[in-house]
Amino acid sequence: MELYRGNIIHTPERGRFEALEHGYLAVENGVIRGTYKELPTAYSGYPVTDYGEKLIIPGFHDMHVHAPQWCNAGMGFSMELLPWLNAYAFPAEAHFADPKFAEEEYRRFVNELIRQGTTSAVIFGSRHKEATRILIELLRKSGIRACVGKVNMDRNSIPELQETTGDSLRETEELVQWMQETRPGTDDRVQYMLTPRYVPCTTSELMEGLGRLAQEYDLPVQSHLDENLSEVAWVRELHPERKSFADVYDYYGLLRPGKTVMAHCIHMTEEEVALLQKKRITVAHCAMSNADLASGIMPLRKYLEKGLDVAIASDMGGSHSVNMREHIVDTIKCSKLYWFYHKEAAPVTFAESFSMATLTGENFFGKTGCFREGYAFDVLIINDESIQTGIEHDPLERLERFVYLGDSSCIEKRFVAGRECNPV
């Protein structure tokens, strides 16, 4: 049994903070046994790691991020999605054909996630099998939780990234099998996720094949949906036989109940909203990217009211940061600007936004993101001395201030399942 003391803050459920000033956290084998205002006498024999005035909070979850785009993030945002993909994202990803380049870049990427306090991430690789294998090895070494896959894309990209349908499916299956063969015991934090890029880049044959792999290996799936109006129109042209963008994925078995993440989802029809809700699809909300690429503002409040499962994501390099605190803030800011134009949609609160970037459900990373009994000890220790002033604030105000204006140097330690994560 390990005991930790400090200012403990988490959201045991969406939108509700629980704060324990100078409280205790009991952990056994990396799993939380309880939080306490006073230490129970049963625990009095164990040593306590005392973090004093520091904050103990859950690590951040990033539900959609592109690992090979750290090298082009923050450039070319004068374009919208489709031209930007061809001018910036695809050429950057083409470099990952070179395993040496991939290793260096992916090391930078994984270390940047760790530096910013991300402890769980849903990750797109490039289309290259070897580079993705390297990414998976780095993620395993890092100790963070991840769902990750090589991207599948057999149409409408640049020549250097084009793959055949057959190669795409074969290499995907080889990676899945390699992960099974090399599984690191019971504490397995990285799992394969099928990663069709998005409908315009995947032929029907490829989507059918991926749907088959999903079934056969019981794999989770990630892709993009209804991000940009030109993209939506293009999908309609490519698949006039299907009812909607979402329906294309569904038809090929890629909306797996409780096992699929769809990024963006800005421009969904009512039917698509109903379909995602029925299938228990997780919507990855990318507020910063949706502004950077001028895609629009997602009707977040409406989705929450309809019961959709929404989680916050960086979508770096469609946005310019993997820092989830900035995405928590941009989620709030964009919901306010949306409210300004749609007065029926109340802005989201800090508690709602924080919980959507920490407590993202058990389907992808297991029990993590809050401090209820049975959840993993996936934790950040926050030392906010550098942003403290002459006015005293309570722990919840200090958390808000850290999220809004702190920087990564305030994150003193990162734990996943009770083990400290360090740069790889």
Next chain:
Amino acid sequence: MELYRGNIIHTPERGRFEALEHGYLAVENGVIRGTYKELPTAYSGYPVTDYGEKLIIPGFHDMHVHAPQWCNAGMGFSMELLPWLNAYAFPAEAHFADPKFAEEEYRRFVNELIRQGTTSAVIFGSRHKEATRILIELLRKSGIRACVGKVNMDRNSIPELQETTGDSLRETEELVQWMQETRPGTDDRVQYMLTPRYVPCTTSELMEGLGRLAQEYDLPVQSHLDENLSEVAWVRELHPERKSFADVYDYYGLLRPGKTVMAHCIHMTEEEVALLQKKRITVAHCAMSNADLASGIMPLRKYLEKGLDVAIASDMGGSHSVNMREHIVDTIKCSKLYWFYHKEAAPVTFAESFSMATLTGENFFGKTGCFREGYAFDVLIINDESIQTGIEHDPLERLERFVYLGDSSCIEKRFVAGRECNPV
């Protein structure tokens, strides 16, 4: 004559970058004499400070920021402007009655400006004369350029901040005279700026008195205009005798041609736009604050097309950051989201946004913000090694990346008028 070599980037005019890879900058007595691709033979005898691959860019200008609000920034943004002022901003400012508190907080504030690369700022103090005197002394010591004033507010605040009309005017004049008496020679970078809080906090008598002081001492003026719809409605109630919010200021002589900064200006009528244009008022655009406090999105493109002088501002603590790079980015992002709802208003470019945060006209800080001959050597040296990757980028792409995702540790040196600025 001093010579500097490096990758020189600036906007000689709004919206147009000029980049000199491995170029030279000649400086005499803190003033730029020219930029050169090759060093002119006339200069060959002088030593060169060689910054190698580093970027040499203008320092940032912040055209509206509240010095006493660093201690409450990033908290309470679930509220809109009017309740937020009473719950957060005013109580924080009340602490500045204590000079010791003020000195510590203002030191933090000034150092944060310097750390983030701000070399010129238009600053609100609290209503306290002594605290504002301390702020002015710290600013003078820091070496950055500033227009600053104690705030005037004789109605509608909290009891601790209330001042009488007479005290407000007397203390203001005393500060103006003290600044004249203690002027530090010819290199005087800090000037007094009249600072009526905003119409709801200033009686007609106070505004009349301030108008008189403005005339008598030929002082610049700063205030808030058309930020929040409830505020606009309140001003209409308070001053039914005047045509508009802007007309109140104008009536009392506070829209001084070419000498006034008005912050926010989101909800202006066509008449107000015409008035500000006619009077050559500088609009301080506070995109982040306007999102944080759910005030709306300013129609930036429209104002630019109408020829208004618009500059970017942090409005910290109405926003959560004094980092002007974030405000350059938020200006672009908000213009894209605005475009999404108003397709006639093209988003602003990176070059436009960068120039609105550097090249803000001669009226307030003199000739600074670009590298044309006769402009001050107000410069940041950027070392972006920590954000470089395996793909090479040209200096302009590197600048964009630094602005979007760099941090203050990339700023290696800050010069104002050729002299290095350091924390106070």
